[in-house]
Amino acid sequence: MKNITVRYFAMFREHAGLGEETLSLNVSTALDVFEQTRSRHGSSEPIGHCKVAVNDEMVDWSSAVNDGDTVLLFPPVAGG
Amino acid sequence: MKNITVRYFAMFREHAGLGEETLSLNVSTALDVFEQTRSRHGSSEPIGHCKVAVNDEMVDWSSAVNDGDTVLLFPPVAGG
Amino acid sequence: MFAISDEEIPVGDLRKGLTDSGAGGLCVFEGWVRNENDGRAVNRLEYEVYEPLAIQEGTKVLEEAKQKFPFLRASCVHRSGLLEIGDCAVWVGVVAPHREEAFKACRYIIDQIKNRLPIWKKEHYADGDSDWVNCERCANVNAQSGAGN
């Protein structure tokens, strides 16, 4: 189990009902974090255009997460 | 012979040494006016990107000119 | 220079800041809040921005543009917070010796800004409803033709 701080943005924050939580999770990749928090909050947002960052760095979904990491979950962006 | 008022612009005006003159010319097209005035003023500007207007309307070089017309001779443009 | 601002974008100052005696042309794109989207009347917009990464990624976009379409200067500012119809949500300005690079770099920057930065848009509709703009449609359209708004 790893202690992971998860931050939710925009619609993810509204679905989760909170902006941030620290969870003890059995995960090895950023994708695992996405899937476990999605089922935890009963969200069904497809991963499609979602993005992820670990410790303020944009990464691939297959990137490893380590104990103490902060994972940022970004729903599809819409700048401009 | 036709009375034609010829107006010169930019480098054509400087070559001719005047902005406008009314000439009695034996011409049938705008091109004839261009060629006769060019040899009159000893200019050798190629017709390349030059343009012509008759009575404030852009026309082709093959357009007819009539007695009393005003022919505007435009050297290559460079707006912007 | 890339920045996020929670206040009105000072378009006149940004333009002046790009002054360069070697510049032959300036190309600017401004995104404005419009009164409808997909047929629904919009009253106002809210932008949520995750600033640390938005600035990092926005700065990277400007550097990429300069590599691809060499220019002299460029600036981009994106709004955060609540915006009204007609407000400027994003400003991009590029000066270059010739217009070709100015146009292409400006277009590249706005396209990438819209697709890559952690910025989310919530539309508040005239009927009282509100919704995050998923922009799945935008993303698809962008992939094909570069359109969006």
Place this chain on the structure above:
Amino acid sequence: MFAISDEEIPVGDLRKGLTDSGAGGLCVFEGWVRNENDGRAVNRLEYEVYEPLAIQEGTKVLEEAKQKFPFLRASCVHRSGLLEIGDCAVWVGVVAPHREEAFKACRYIIDQIKNRLPIWKKEHYADGDSDWVNCERCANVNAQSGAGN
């Protein structure tokens, strides 16, 4: 709206004049007087404009652009007379619901303005010489890639 002006172009007012609540984007191009051309140091520029036909042809260019790339509003103002380095020689602004049309219409307008209007540019060089810019080179480059300045 197309106009010729012998005074400084009021860029702020022109931008405000394009306000439209259905507008999602504004694309602007400004041509600035730069300090060199073809390797020669330029001190200032002089534009000679034959106004009746420049306005007629400029207005036609805006209409063509609207046909090709439907937009909401557009304005273009071209300077005449003597200009210094850094002065704005031409301003084009287009607002449209989406950025695709705004960019394309703006580019079309400036390309046509530079190629078709009875406007001539005389460069005054640092060495005291001066010359009309024939723009044979521009015309060729334009035909290939749309460049110029």
